[in-house]
Amino acid sequence: MITLTEENYIKAIYYLSSNGEKTVNTNAIASAMQTKASSVTDMIKKLSEKNYADYKKYQGVTLTDDGKRVAVNIIRKHRLWEVFLVEKLNFSWDEVHEVAEHLEHIKSDKLIDELDAFLEFPTYDPHGDPIPDKEGNFKHIEKIVLAKAEVGSTYKCVGVDDTSSNFLKYLDSNHIALGTIITVKHKEPFDNSIKIALENSEIVVSQSVAKNLYLKKI
């Protein structure tokens, strides 16, 4: 049996290692889990004993195939619940995360398979992140970040990096959502801000916004 806490550690390690690095270090996990390094050491020992992680003292940790399977399954559940909350229960995209954090730990294969079917097998969650299928395969989408988009080209908004409530509310108030068509008008070299055209407006967004918005060329 795997505990809720173990699942959350595995998920954290998965996300930390998917950002490039091969092994994940203790302090990074501690800060992601909002806990102390000593607690992390205890937990990664346990995950290692249970064969969810490979770990050598002072050398950081990686997930085993078993550990990755657990992580992807939790991500699948999290994102399916997010789709449910937005499409069926009128949640906005900045409200879903917290509740999905709890729902993702409910253990029932039938529940998640039926939910998947009920939602008609969605492949992306409300933030544009891909939903892995039952076998754990992600649908890859070629996307670039607004900060690296070409002036003069037109794109479709396909996702966000930062899913914090503040950022999502900012996008809402500027009428940017998944699917929104965006044309890049101008890049300001001084502060890397970018002027973009939407359907009925032109706005200037800061570099921090531009780094967190994913686009696909159309």
Added chain:
Amino acid sequence: MITLTEENYIKAIYYLSSNGEKTVNTNAIASAMQTKASSVTDMIKKLSEKNYADYKKYQGVTLTDDGKRVAVNIIRKHRLWEVFLVEKLNFSWDEVHEVAEHLEHIKSDKLIDELDAFLEFPTYDPHGDPIPDKEGNFKHIEKIVLAKAEVGSTYKCVGVDDTSSNFLKYLDSNHIALGTIITVKHKEPFDNSIKIALENSEIVVSQSVAKNLYLKKI
């Protein structure tokens, strides 16, 4: 903050005291929770400190108004999730309980209010048990148990007492569901078995079945 375990104890005490008795004794809780009496003593002390229960040593325990409010809210969530599982996710009535036991502990007012609306404010769960509204009010239905029904009268099946998988599967295989019309044909004094007529069949049910099936005269 109330823990998952505390919620489960409160629910158990609520059910035990709703079957007539005023105070609930330690052993009854222990057997309902599948734990030991000593663990129960510890927990009811804690519930008492947190003002969810009134407790005097050796005298059993009762829920406070706060405790009852917690219990009814969990029951509301449990039954709404059961409706969701049966109506939207193709669960059968004998499969819902276990998953609902977990879903009932998810804490989000918006989630449960929206779920209620999505299901169009159901008043009964898949076993015929009433779903309390937001204020905790149950819709009362006048029902009798098949064992006490009159020979010759016709009834509608409105609920079950025992919700175990075995009993519900028995009912399924005999084509008895909520809403099924039943006419009582004969009571056998020797073993208290009862012959009933359904739409297309006549069957004899044992006393244990007759004690667990709720009917409403029509």
Added chain:
DNA sequence: AAATATTTTTAGACTAATCTAAAAATATAT
């Protein structure tokens, strides 16, 4: 009403997950 049985509580121990503080290992700087 005394003896016996049952129920409930207490005392002390265990596990999972956490913490602080100190020690050990590794990394960085001069």
Added chain:
DNA sequence: ATATATTTTTAGATTAGTCTAAAAATATTT
């Protein structure tokens, strides 16, 4: 390459929930 800083681990304690075994209270029997 030695000293310093940082990271990681260990040691020992804490809390929630559980357990066993023994003690205390209550209930039942004769």
